[in-house]
Amino acid sequence: MTTLIAGAAQAGQTTGSSMDRADSMAAHGSSMNRESDSMAPSTGTNRIAATAVVGTVTGQALLRRLQRGGLILWIRHGARDDRPGDVSDAQAAAHNCAEQSRLTAQGKAQARAVGAGMRELNLPIAAVHAARLCRTRATARLLNVGPVKTDASLDEASTWHDRGGDAAYQQAVFKLLSTTPPKGKDILDVTSKLTVPNPRPPVLAALGPAEVAVFAPNPGGQPQLLARIGRKAWRQLAQKVGQ
Template sequence: MSTLVRRRLLVAALAAMLIAGFIPASQAAGLDTVDPKGLIVLMRHAEAPGVGDPPNFELRDCATQRNLDATGREQARRTGALLRRIAGRAVTVHSSQWCRCLETARLLDVGPVQELPALNSFFERREEQEAQIVALRRFLAGLPPDRPPVVLVTHQVVVTALTGVFPASGEAVLLRTNGTGEPAIEGRVKADGSR
């Protein structure tokens, strides 16, 4: 078994353990019960079977990447419906440049999608993690607390590096702007909209 395959299996095993019990359901918050002002919805892309990207991966060629399946597309639509209930279409959406994130962001159908490279995956480029998280924290620090919600569609590694939370596919971590690069965590919302 190659080193890459072993590493991917280890990551998958760790994900299963962490997802099972990181934050009790009693501490999670649903999108429909929170104040939309200053809300940041930090979302892992919806279900895209597999781990990482194929060896021939190219950023601008979706055929070379892991992509959403039917479950992932439905997850994104359900989350979009929740977002529209609390904020209408006054939502700003930023996405990683990976196809699975861009498709998730578009299927939310809450506003135009803007690419934000600070949300890109560094799963197989860990040397880029520190600079990228610094850039993302700078972006977050610039968000005013009274603004409409911001949705950030990204990857597990980015969510975990920023918050310590290991989200499932399609899961969102709810953050609150506070003028710093470390917004407060308010809860989590699973891909099915449950708390």
């Protein structure tokens, strides 16, 4: 279902699974959260500043690519609480949020802010796909950029123990990133950090809370990472419109 996004702006990083516990530190104002806005930019395996836009395509060129469509926007959920991040396949299917880690108030604000920026840029998002976890579904809803459909292929690594393990998970990720969006449209995938050995693409293991990785799909080949957009960078991108 195609949704053309237009609208307003509202207000709103660290590392998933057991590594995702850094989200809770960020949510409580830890030093890890404070340093996130001053880290050196990287398009690879390092964290980036929350205000940064880095990659092979940035500035007006990135805006044109985003608004022209044909891209996959891969976003990690917002900051979560300090309950264990691992979820079984059965728990994910049951949508029992009492047994899962959930977004903090900060994580909710992050999702709202990113969604406001996307709407301000009129991104032509054709579909919003979310992992079945409570924190990913909540992030997708709070982005408010289109109807949300859950997709078990986006679930984090712990849900894959009885579904083929890490190899099957990596194959599912590759397939998602190789999916060609409808002509002139983008696809938004909402998920967790990729917590498997030797993650591919490596950037998916480095995304901070509510950070977006922008890919150009390449069916039959490797998806191309174009840019990483920090959670606080969307307002800056919107300011470039018309410049």
